[in-house]
Amino acid sequence: MINKVLIAEDHETSNLSIQKVMEELGIDQIDYVYYCDDALKQIRQAVERKPSYDLLITDLYFEDDGQPQQLTGGLQLIPAARVLQPDLKILVFSAENKPATIQQLFKKFEVDGYVRKARSDARELRLAMESLSNNQRYFPRNLRQILNSKNTFEFSSFDIALLKLLADGVRQKDIPAYLQEQNIRPSGLSSVEKRLSLLREEHSFATNEQLIGFCKELGII
Amino acid sequence: MINKVLIAEDHETSNLSIQKVMEELGIDQIDYVYYCDDALKQIRQAVERKPSYDLLITDLYFEDDGQPQQLTGGLQLIPAARVLQPDLKILVFSAENKPATIQQLFKKFEVDGYVRKARSDARELRLAMESLSNNQRYFPRNLRQILNSKNTFEFSSFDIALLKLLADGVRQKDIPAYLQEQNIRPSGLSSVEKRLSLLREEHSFATNEQLIGFCKELGII
DNA sequence: CGCTTTCTTACGGGAAACCGTAAAGCCGCT
DNA sequence: AGCGGCTTTACGGTTTCCCGTAAGAAAGCG
Known part of the structure; x- marks a missing residue:
């Protein structure tokens, strides 16, 4: 089960909506931050003091607003978080639509799910949460074919x-x-x-x- | 005063958050749609049956999901809406960050406000609503900086x-x-x-x- | 070691792109 | 119409790219 969730998303409105979806799903503890650095800090504290997080929901791209940050985006946050807590589930929530990038998330970063900011993203979030609760990865619909089929030419x-x-x-x-x-x-x-x-x-x-x-x-x- | 608002935004989560902000501001009637065509239909009905909308909050880019639409984005919706109801206030809420495009919104389309999907967008939405209530346009804070710093080369x-x-x-x-x-x-x-x-x-x-x-x-x- | 196989490099002719110059066309003006 | 200014096109010479062929180098194997 997923009871404790951390949301890392710099857009206030997106963050808010994710919170709301999590509330509706009856998640016990929902924490949220607007910077990657804060996310890592939260994860570290939770690991030390228990209970640790069950799930991290993170965006890929965080905008630089002048405050210098160690971690500048999800691609830095994800491996850093995994170092602190290898069993942490990670769900990426981003507008990114390039197949190669999304594919890399699953292959190289081994994330547990990807939901693209798009028309039915709230519904997709709920579907993803259901999969993750059952310890299953959640692949976006449009990517399932790509991942299965081998017709993706590999660039060396x-x-x-x-x-x-x-x-x-x-x-x-x-x-x-x-x-x-x-x-x-x-x-x-x-x-x-x-x-x-x-x-x-x-x-x-x-x-x-x-x-x-x-x-x-x-x-x- | 702004009492009746229509939200046109295809991303479910974004739509949700805008609704929530409007609720918190105590707006009486908050309608929302996911397609431009639906937005125009709503506006038309409201104009005919009264009361008409005080404000339209719309995104710029709507994703094509297979359902054929007359209006494919905010840039089509805005003039169409103004034809039906010339006094309708329009607030654009989009991730667009190209100064030239935003500038055009104010100059050519004469929108009443622009809020960029970014870090403090919910707060900006509230600020924009306050300005609009006082019949003032709302310019994004960072628009000046962008206009000064970035060289805006335009491709014909x-x-x-x-x-x-x-x-x-x-x-x-x-x-x-x-x-x-x-x-x-x-x-x-x-x-x-x-x-x-x-x-x-x-x-x-x-x-x-x-x-x-x-x-x-x-x-x- | 010698031999084959595969990968890498060298070379040359023809096609395409690049770039400066000049001619031709277009438009507004008197 | 005639003129000046601007845009568009035509035409070359040079460079770069494209591609086929073949020579050279490295790796695998009996």
């Missing part, structure tokens, strides 16, 4: 290095120099050309511009 | 057409044909080259790839 770290250089405005002919600087291999211009050519062919793209646009859209770079 | 519709074609994989040399098809002028290859060159220079970009990446990142295309 080499690919991503190339794409980032291109998106940073580095000319193809100059890329080998950059790769050598970072000890990335292969680094020959021919290899760069070949790999890019393959990436385009892989997705039936005609130009590098299209490739960059695609990768930006999916949050790969 | 021609620019966006170009960028979209590029991001779709159309080669530069083929772009004139596409432009002529859509009766977009100018359409010469030279004009295309010149404009792209200017766009790159404007942002100190070296390549088209970087330009596309930038625009994707900002959601311009």
Whole structure:
């Protein structure tokens, strides 16, 4: 069962709504904070003094409002929280819609659920809570197919290095120099050309511009 | 005084929070909808049957969920509402942060207030309601800073057409044909080259790839 | 070690993009 | 109509990119 919940969300209205949904679900203790640093502090105290939290609901992106923070967003908060309390359940509640980013949350950060801020997000929150109560992960509907199917082409770290250089405005002919600087291999211009050519062919793209646009859209770079 | 309010906001949680803030302010009648079309319908009925609404609180961007809608967002809803009821007060509540867009809301659409979804948005909502009750417009506090600090380069519709074609994989040399098809002028290859060159220079970009990446990142295309 | 396989690099010809210059078209004005 | 200013287009030379071929390097294996 989930009895003690911490909400980390900088938007006051979003925070408020999550609180309300939790109330309606009859959660005993509902704490909320507006900064990641405060969230970590709360988790630390709860671990020390007991009882610790059952669930952390957090946003991904926190806006900088001038007050310097150690943790600048959910992607920093999540691993930090897991260090303090490995068994803490984590539900991400964010407007993020890039499949690659959401997929990474489950794969790399091993979060327990994701609810996207969208039309029926309150209902989705309740559904997610039900899953989490049963110790099940909650995947957003539109992601379930993606996660199961293998048709997600994998970009290697080499690919991503190339794409980032291109998106940073580095000319193809100059890329080998950059790769050598970072000890990335292969680094020959021919290899760069070949790999890019393959990436385009892989997705039936005609130009590098299209490739960059695609990768930006999916949050790969 | 503001006694009758309509909330148009597709995100369930945001809608909920606005309702709650309105309740706390003691508003008599609080109606809420999740689609622009429904909002317009409500306004029309209220105008016919009286009393009409004192205030419309609306988001800018509504997500398409498959149900076909006449009005696809706040920018369509606002003028349509004003046609039905010219004296209707309008408060925009959105995450939009581009100064040019917000400025346009006041200048072109003559909205009565703007509250950005951000850290203290509930508090800002209350402040805005106070201003509106006194028949004053409500400008976001941070709008001045943003307007001063950020250089607001605007992409023309021609620019966006170009960028979209590029991001779709159309080669530069083929772009004139596409432009002529859509009766977009100018359409010469030279004009295309010149404009792209200017766009790159404007942002100190070296390549088209970087330009596309930038625009994707900002959601311009 | 020699051999094959795979990965990486070098090279060259042709296509596309880039960029400056100049010509042609358009519009408002007298 | 004639003129000036501005926009758009046309045309080259240069650079960069694209892509096929082949040479070279590294890794696996009997």
